[in-house]
Amino acid sequence: MSSIRHAVTAVRRRRWGGSFVLIRPNRPFDSDGLDRSRRTVTMPKTHSSADEPKIWAMVTQSLIDALKNKGHAPDTLLGRFGLSEATPADPYREIPLRNYVSAFEAAATHVADSNFGLSAARNLSPLTLGPVGLLFTSAPTLGAALKGFIEYNWLVQQGTTCAMARDGGSCVFRYRIEDRRIFPRRHDAEFSLAMVVEMIRALAGGAWRPQEVHFEHAAPANLQAHNAFFKAPLYFNQPANELIFPAADLAIAGSGVDHRVSGLVEHYLGMLRQRSVPTRSLEDKVRRMASDHFPGDGGFGVASTAQALGVSPSTLQRSLRKSGESFSAIKQDRRRALTENYLVQSDLSITEITHILGYADGACFTRACRRWFGMTPSMYRKLHRKDNPAADGEPASGA
Template identity: 30%
Template structure:
């Protein structure tokens, strides 16, 4: 199973609603958690995202749905990668870090510069590839290529010299819709999804960037995505946090996210003195404490978000973790917060009274 951050669905709910549809209905029909429609950092199957886009386009009779959604997306959806892109010295640097770290956003997507398919020495091809094990989904590819096009416009200017757009399918939408969107000729039935740009564009400096921020962002990405010679335990914890509430937190699912075999993952964890069950329990405990002390989410929903099949199982876990039921823990925390708030208010009132008294004494003097 290949996954993508739910940020890739930004704009889906609003666009579907604008067209008179129900985004939650389409998500449920293809097995997507409805929470993914409003959150950025859930990990969801990329094939389900593609299926939701295709289903919505069909039900709403909107063949250019992917292009429409791309209007509502921006670089921020890429998280720390966006920081590295925005602060890159040149467009070539921005594209290089995108190519290197695109898998942080979606493991099955790739982006890279290649030679022009027509052999024009003054043109370079920016190729966008989706999952290698499935035909290019029309709406998903339209959305991804549209997002890349608009990101380049924001970085270097609306008219960046796009020569043509190559599509690996015959889209159901009229070609004029694509040509109006991209502002360039569109060719269909080609070998890959490509934006053909002037070769010199890649060397154009980007304005407003900060080299220090770029270095920090790149260092952070490198640290977070290192694949060899580093501990597997933090990566398992991170994967579990993103799976909870969307996919059963099983070792097979985590192994798939980390591109390894479940038995290999077990061996690596054992070498670090950890077990999958213990890590899952720790992550559940941490997330449970956060939900219980910072939100008013109903207990049944908290149990579901933690991947428990029943609320009773969640209650037993809370007794094991803290010696209290989840309700008792929430009440105790709320009581502590109320006391802290009352204390803060009293101090504020006393400070106000002191300032008023000092002001009165100055006037009398």
């Protein structure tokens, strides 16, 4: 049993030589939706990290329906988060993403369903996402469907990475909420990946399955529902939520929908985008790139980041200073965010976390935790873990 547990919680670090390679958002795609250049990503469009991320009110319908299916009156729970059963009636109204995700997390406890996110996604209609879902179902191929979903998902949900990359013979679909204030978010992550799988199966056939499924959070105690739904190897404590599948699947043709609809829907979404185009600062772009790396992989440096952004290293450093930031501070913010996640949400040992985050030894990691949290890693874990586990492998401070 312990070996199985290790397999699903181990940090899997396979990544295109350590990172996504960034490209321009408007780079042309082939008809199947896949960018043919090697090792590329369709860049997400997200709002400034200074803003409170929002989500379209229509998306709450899936949460409302799931609560009703469990025999619960939605407003009993939703009222605590400024939501109600009437929220989707104004479908394009923007509500705080934090409220939506928090309601999803609370719903799992409210209905006593530890797999509430998975349950909510079962048999979900793509039209839950309005025109973005309709664009998906009317696409001529799976590749075109995913390309359109990624291109316009930022309209539906802000503050979120939604991207696709190619790694040899496989493709990776990535989803991750970037606002670290929105936490915990396990049920949103499981709902979101399961929703994408449901949409893919509606287009490609019910037998479709990914090669691997990755989640940011720690493995739940019971994975029976996850195995039954995804029918693929599961990996937890990952840097993002991802579906890995054969690149050849991108050519799968859509089933029986009038593909002329996609042109009309895309035109409508284009008009919405013109009214909603966000501005992204250089700081936002650097933070987004930092999120695509493990701090210990050696792939995130000033020179490589400047090259990817098309500026000189000195220009990058100068621009960050003008905004009151520095490259090293952004890198440390990424380390701190991962530290909080691994200490609270994973069962990785302190020694394993030290290695993953690229610290030379346990003493260096302990000093960093004292600087951030005012306490050692084990103390922070004890304070914030609901199960309050015993300390494990606390290194000497060396300071």
